Amino acid sequence: MSTTTAIQVLTCDNPSPMTLEGTNTYLLGRPDQAEVVVVDPGPDGHKEHLHAVLESVGDRSVAEILVTHRHGDHTGAAKALSARTGAPVRGFDPDQCVAGGQGIVLPLAEGEKILAGGLSIEVLHTPGHTGDSVCLWIPEENALLTGDTVLGRGTTMVDFPDGTLTEYLQTLERLMDYAQARMLPAHGPAHEQLGPVVQRYLEHRHSRLDRVRELVAEHGQDLSPEQLAELMYAGRSPIHPHITHQIAAAQLEHLRSLGEL
Incomplete structure (x- = not known):
């Protein structure tokens, strides 16, 4: 299912009380571009999902594989996708980074802008769910990928002590700056506006x-x-x-x- 021509979402078949319908993997890149960025490739052991991601990538190259945080339902397939595409894996936590065929790979950084697939992807460090959680802001699409920081249904958990409620409340207040953005979560449905969802969370x-x-x-x-x-x-x-x-x-x-x- 496509959210826009520049953002595609594929939902892994790993439903549970914690993952809702499953993990949403996003492909970021305009259709006229030769490369794409993959966000949250999903859990290990789901070959059908990995195949679906590769099929959606098609003839394009994968510039980078980004993970919104360290949990396995987001990162488990990252190494396999990197091995198939040669793309580096990057997360805010250095332990999540995989060089692929690119040599040394740096972790994601607050405020970093990744230019790929005809889009600008800005990294927002949004701790709370976990200490390494990030959201990804795509201004050209007025879209914010929220990872597990804000879910499409229900509420997320604070993975204490790695994540703290103090940080999480600060993160939610920060996300109100993007209240008019379309919200694209890692679990559950998208929302046309982030603000009302964050307000309910607060x-x-x-x-x-x-x-x-x-x-x-x-x-x-x-x-x-x-x-x-x-x-x-x-x-x-x-x-x-x-x-x-x-x-x-x-x-x-x-x-x-x-x-x-």
Whole structure:
């Protein structure tokens, strides 16, 4: 399915509560250009998806393979795609970089502009979901690829302690600068405007923090993440308890950073 003639999306068949319908892989490049950039090539072990990506690339060369963050459902196929195309793999985390046939490859940097496929792709470091998360701004298309920072449905998790809620809230505020942009997430459907989605995220996070404050006031400041998660979710969440404990730990750490605990 194409989002525009310059941006194509292919969804991997890896659905789950965390990946929604699956991982969205994006191909960036105008059809009259001889090269394309691939973003988030998907998980390892999905040969059909890798074949679909290569088929969509066609006769074009792959200038770069970009990953929005370190999680395997985004990076797992990167080495295989690099081996097939010779393109370097680049992420904000140097550990995600693969030279391909290009020699030394530098990690992505805040504010960097990648000129490829007739487009300008600007890197925004947007930590919170993970410490290495990035979004990719394409001004010619008025489009922002949000990775897992903002999802097409539901809300994303803060992978604490690598990601922090403090950073995540700062990132969401920053993304309001792109409120009119089309939002292209790594999971779930696209949205014509980013702003309303980010506003809902902010309201949800602050509402949750207010609930944490109420529980801390009721049960004391020595609440552990496990205790807070039980009080917050009481076994009602379909998410694994390990993740709810991470969420609770991130909430408590954020309140500590504010001097409230």
